[in-house]
Amino acid sequence: MMSEGTRVLVVDDEEIVRESLGGWLTQDGLAVEVAHDGPAALEKLRQGKWAIALVDLKMPGMDGIQVLQEARKLQPEAAVVIMTAYATVDTAVAAIKQGAYDYLVKPFDPEELSLMIQKILSQQKLVHENEVLRKALKREYGFHDVISKSPAMHQVFELARVAAPSSSTVLILGESGTGKEVLARAIHKESARKDAPFVAVSCAALTETLLESELFGHERGAFTGANARRKGKFEAAHGGTLFLDEIGDISPKLQVDLLRVLEERRIQRVGGNESVEVDVRIIAATNKDLRKEASEGRFREDLFYRLNVIAIHLPPLRERKEDVPLLVERFLETLAVELQKPIEGLSSEALTALLAHGWPGNVRELRNTLERGAVVAKGHIIQLADLGLAPPSAASVGPGGKVEPPSLDEVEKRHVIEVLSFTGGNVTQAARILGIDRVTLYNRMRRYQLRD
Amino acid sequence: MGGLWLWWIGEGQIEREAMEHVRLHVERAFRVPAAVWAGQARPQGTLDVRRKQHASGRMLEWLLREGPGEGRVLGMTDVDLFIPILTFVFGEAQLNGRAAVVSTARLSEPVLVDRRVLWERLAKEAVHELGHALGLTHCSRPECAMSRSAGLRDVDRKGGQLCADCRTLLDQAQDREPRT
Numbered sequence: 001m002m003s004e005g006t007r008v009l010v011v012d013d014e015e016i017v018r019e020s021l022g023g024w025l026t027q028d029g030l031a032v033e034v035a036h037d038g039p040a041a042l043e044k045l046r047q048g049k050w051a052i053a054l055v056d057l058k059m060p061g062m063d064g065i066q067v068l069q070e071a072r073k074l075q076p077e078a079a080v081v082i083m084t085a086y087a088t089v090d091t092a093v094a095a096i097k098q099g100a101y102d103y104l105v106k107p108f109d110p111e112e113l114s115l116m117i118q119k120i121l122s123q124q125k126l127v128h129e130n131e132v133l134r135k136a137l138k139r140e141y142g143f144h145d146v147i148s149k150s151p152a153m154h155q156v157f158e159l160a161r162v163a164a165p166s167s168s169t170v171l172i173l174g175e176s177g178t179g180k181e182v183l184a185r186a187i188h189k190e191s192a193r194k195d196a197p198f199v200a201v202s203c204a205a206l207t208e209t210l211l212e213s214e215l216f217g218h219e220r221g222a223f224t225g226a227n228a229r230r231k232g233k234f235e236a237a238h239g240g241t242l243f244l245d246e247i248g249d250i251s252p253k254l255q256v257d258l259l260r261v262l263e264e265r266r267i268q269r270v271g272g273n274e275s276v277e278v279d280v281r282i283i284a285a286t287n288k289d290l291r292k293e294a295s296e297g298r299f300r301e302d303l304f305y306r307l308n309v310i311a312i313h314l315p316p317l318r319e320r321k322e323d324v325p326l327l328v329e330r331f332l333e334t335l336a337v338e339l340q341k342p343i344e345g346l347s348s349e350a351l352t353a354l355l356a357h358g359w360p361g362n363v364r365e366l367r368n369t370l371e372r373g374a375v376v377a378k379g380h381i382i383q384l385a386d387l388g389l390a391p392p393s394a395a396s397v398g399p400g401g402k403v404e405p406p407s408l409d410e411v412e413k414r415h416v417i418e419v420l421s422f423t424g425g426n427v428t429q430a431a432r433i434l435g436i437d438r439v440t441l442y443n444r445m446r447r448y449q450l451r452d
Numbered sequence: 453m454g455g456l457w458l459w460w461i462g463e464g465q466i467e468r469e470a471m472e473h474v475r476l477h478v479e480r481a482f483r484v485p486a487a488v489w490a491g492q493a494r495p496q497g498t499l500d501v502r503r504k505q506h507a508s509g510r511m512l513e514w515l516l517r518e519g520p521g522e523g524r525v526l527g528m529t530d531v532d533l534f535i536p537i538l539t540f541v542f543g544e545a546q547l548n549g550r551a552a553v554v555s556t557a558r559l560s561e562p563v564l565v566d567r568r569v570l571w572e573r574l575a576k577e578a579v580h581e582l583g584h585a586l587g588l589t590h591c592s593r594p595e596c597a598m599s600r601s602a603g604l605r606d607v608d609r610k611g612g613q614l615c616a617d618c619r620t621l622l623d624q625a626q627d628r629e630p631r632t
Contacts, residue, residue, distance in 0.1 A: 020509075020537040027547070028590045028600060110538045114602035 006121060007049065010034045011041040011067060012056040012083065017106075021054065024110075028117070038062025042070050050078045052120055054104075057084040057091060065095055072099045077127075079120045083108075144186035146179060147330055150320035156183070156312055163310045164190035169262070171247075171307045172285040174314030177364030180285040181243060183314060188241040193281055196240030199233045203254075204246035212254060213270050216261075222271025234267045234278045241281045247307065248288035248299060255300045262306045282307070317359040317366060324355050324366065331367050332382075335374045343374045346382040353389050385421045390414050413448040416441070420450070455523035456486040456582060459515070461494055462530035462556070470571045474528070477575035477612050478582060481597065482622070489525065493518050500534070508533040508544035508553055515551040524550050524585050526578055532557040542577045542601060545584035552581035561604060576612045577601070583614065587625045591618050 008030045012018050018034040025032045035041035037059055045053070053071055057064035068080050079101035084092040092103035102116060141147050143157040163170050164187045172180045181200060188198045206214055209223070217232030233242060250258065261267050262282065266275045284307045291308075293299035317323070328346065336343045346354075350373070359365055369389060373382040390406070406414070416434070423429040431441040444450075458475055460466050471488055478486040495514045498506040511527060519525040533541050533555045542559065545552035559573040579597040591598035594606075596615035601607045614622065 016536045020535045024535065024538065026589075027584070107534070107537055107539045110541065111603035111606075113538070114600060 005031055006051045007031045007033070008117075009041065009044055009050050009053040011036075011038070011053060011059075011064070013037055013059045014056075017056070017083075024113075025117070030117075038064075038067045038070075041067050042074070045071055045074045045078075050075060051124055052101075052117065053078055053080045054083055055080055057082050057088055057095070057103075065091070065098065068095055068098060068100050077124070079124070081116065081120075141326060143183075144189050146183055146186050147326055148320060148323045149326055150315070150322055152315045153320060153323070156314060159310065159312050160187050161190060163187060163312070165192060167193075167281045169281070169307055169309045170283045171290070171309070171311045172283065172314060173290070173311060174285070174287065175316045175362055176287050177362030178314040178316055179363050180287075180314060181245060183312065184241070184243045184283040184285065187283060188243075188281075191241070191281070193240045197237050198241045198243065199237035200243040200245060201233050202245045204249040208251040208254060211250065212257065215254075216257070216267045216269055218270035219272040222269070226271065229269070232267065232269065234261065234280055235276065237280045238278055239280075241283055244282065244284045246286060247284040248286035248290055248293055252300070255303050259300060259303045259306060262303075317362045321355060325351065327363060327366055328354065328370060331370045332374065335371055339371075339374055341374060341377075342380050343377060343382060344380040346373065346387075347384060349384040350382055350387055353384050353387065357389060388418055412444070413450075416444055416448065416450065420445075454484075456482065456484060457489040457520045457523055457525040458486060458578070459489040459491060459519065459525055459527050460529075461515075461527045463494070464530050466528065466530075466556075467567070470567070470574065471528075473571040474575045474578045478526075478578055481579045481613050482582065482586065489520050491518065491520070495527075495529075499531075503534060505532045505534040505540065508535055508541055511553045512544060512546055512549075512551045515553065519551065524552070524582065526582055526585075527551070527553040528556070528574070528578070529553065530556050542607070543581040545581040547584050547589070548587040549585055552585045554578050554581050559604070559607065572612065573604070573607050576607055576610060579612055579614070583618065583622075586622060588614075588618055588621060591615060593617070 006029075008025055010018050010022050010025070010032060011034070012021070013036055015036075018036070022032045022034050033044060035044050038061060041053070041055065044050075053067075055064045055067050055071075059067075064082050064084075068082065071078060071080050080099070082092045082095045082100045082103040083106055084103055086105055089103070089105065092100075092105075095103060101120060104113060104116070141149050143160055146153075146157070148154070148157075160170075160183060170184075170187060172183055174180050184200070185198055188194060201211075201214060203211060213222070213226075213230070213232065215232050215234055217230050217235055218226050220226060220229045244258075261278070264275075265279070266277050268275050290299055290304055294301045294304040328351065332343050332345065335341075354366070354369070357369075361368070369387050370382070372388055373386040376386040376388070377383065416430075419430045419433050420427075423433070427438055427441055427445075431438045434441060436444075456478055458471065458478065460471065475486050475488060495506070495511055498510040498514060500507055506529075511529070511533065515525050515527045519527075533543065533553065535541055535544065540558055541555075543552065543554035554574065554577045556570060556574055559577065560570050576597055580601065583598050588598050590600045593599060593615045594609055595611045596618055597610060597612055598614060598618050599606065599610050601610065
């Protein structure tokens with residue numbers, strides 16, 4: 001067993017156990033230290049990293065379970081093995097439920113002890129290797145929070161990396177949900193402005209007047225309700241990055257105002273005369289074909305060229321299906337933390353369905369689907385039914401990536417299936433949820449051949 | 453390194469061939485003369501009445517007191533040995549010390565048909581414990597006599613000799629030993 005330097009902590013109030021077990025483990029080249037009670041053990045756990053802690057269950061004062069609970073908090077990666085006398089095995093089993101790796105009944109069978117130690121160490125080695133690989137993969141496949149294996153996205157990363165250090169305006173083009181804001185944040189983080197604010201504004205969400213005041217701020221009394229002077233997003237983003245989402249939706253007047261700011265690098269609050277200098281890097285984004293909008297007169301050409309200094313096109317998810325497993329892994333990791341639920345993965349059927357899906361809503365839709373799945377899942381693994389995905393035939397991707405919407409019948413059929421699966425096939429409950437009587441539901445089921 | 457003594461301290465008898473088999477293995481492994489010590493004394497105060505086993509640690513202390521007094525001594529016994537935390541041990545040694553002990557009690561399990569198998573197991577464990585007394589710790593090569601043998605499967609899997617790495621470690625340790 002090559003385990004030199006691997007640290008093992010033996011916690012027992014009996015000196016003879018500490019000596020005897022410590023000596024036996026030392027012969028394997030393990031770095032063994034001993035603690036005579038709970039508080040002494042916690043002190044050692046606080047001071048350094050341990051691979052294994054062998055903890056006696058019955059100790060005066062703080063018992064082994066309390067040490068286990070604290071050890072789980074202090075060093076969750078350390079394997080805690082509870083040592084017990086025969087009479088207290090029930091408690092030891094309870095300890096496993098609280099996160100102990102295993103328990104050993106004193107005196108130990110040498111083979112059992114040896115195998116357990118070897119098993120723990122080889123598992124920890126695997127976990128460590130996995131972590132190293134995972135980190136390497138993230139470096140390989142990622143640009144800050146954006147991850148991808150697809151060649152098209154790698155071109156995006158390359159362009160973003162080159163663009164980030166400059167203050168040039170970046171225009172991010174892509175369908176809804178492709179992660180335009182996530183990429184904008186990544187560019188900000190990669191830039192020298194990373195410690196200054198990143199301010200995001202959705203230009204489509206506000207009326208012209210509100211957006212104007214939102215962007216440039218206003219002076220007191222500039223309009224009804226303007227009771228105090230207010231700084232706009234340009235000033236808020238001073239020294240940092242201003243992300244203008246849905247830039248294709250701004251009014252002609254604001255297009256003029258924005259063009260002026262981009263040229264002069266100064267703003268004027270609404271209702272004010274003072275011009276304020278702003279040092280802001282603009283990243284704009286749109287899901288519209290801005291060049292076409294400009295050529296057809298709906299978007300100012302001069303503003304388009306001002307914005308289109310470095311254009312980055314984010315491909316839709318359906319064009320980079322190879323990223324689905326990578327994204328699934330990433331989202332499940334974060335969802336498990338957010339939802340405080342031990343989600344470990346999804347069934348192969350669920351993954352196949354995710355790979356077959358058209359993803360009109362792109363990465364955002366994938367994340368929402370997984371969130372739904374993680375919430376609904378009963379166990380550690382998300383099943384196909386948990387995802388609430390439409391059957392693959394329901395939406396077909398037409399030319400140019402446009403998704404043909406399903407018919408009313410199709411939508412009704414899908415909804416009936418979903419509700420029935422939610423109630424576990426209980427027709428009475430399903431009818432109540434659907435707000436129809438059972439006979440009507442039976443008729444629909446017959447029509448859609450949902451039951452013979 | 454000094455001489456190595458093999459001393460039968462069991463309750464029953466051991467065949468002359470068995471002692472010779474072990475002696476030859478030990479000589480070959482450590483490349484020093486090994487001799488049989490024929491002392492008639494038997495361990496006292498090592499039995500744990502509750503466990504009906506003998507404490508190997510106390511056995512080592514007894515060997516130091518009653519043994520030949522020079523070189524290193526390996527006590528060989530047929531009584532079952534234990535250390536407090538384990539159900540049994542095949543043997544024990546003082547790391548870098550002068551005493552070691554091995555027992556045949558668990559080496560003949562479950563049912564031994566061939567005495568030669570027992571002698572072979574005994575020889576391996578004798579080399580293993582004397583190796584500890586000479587300063588070697590456990591080896592990660594499963595074929596080396598210094599690999600951990602927590603059960604009979606381990607004993608049967610490993611060889612009775614030292615691997616090249618342990619051999620080197622041993623030579624280096626001897627170079628550091630003060631010459632008298």
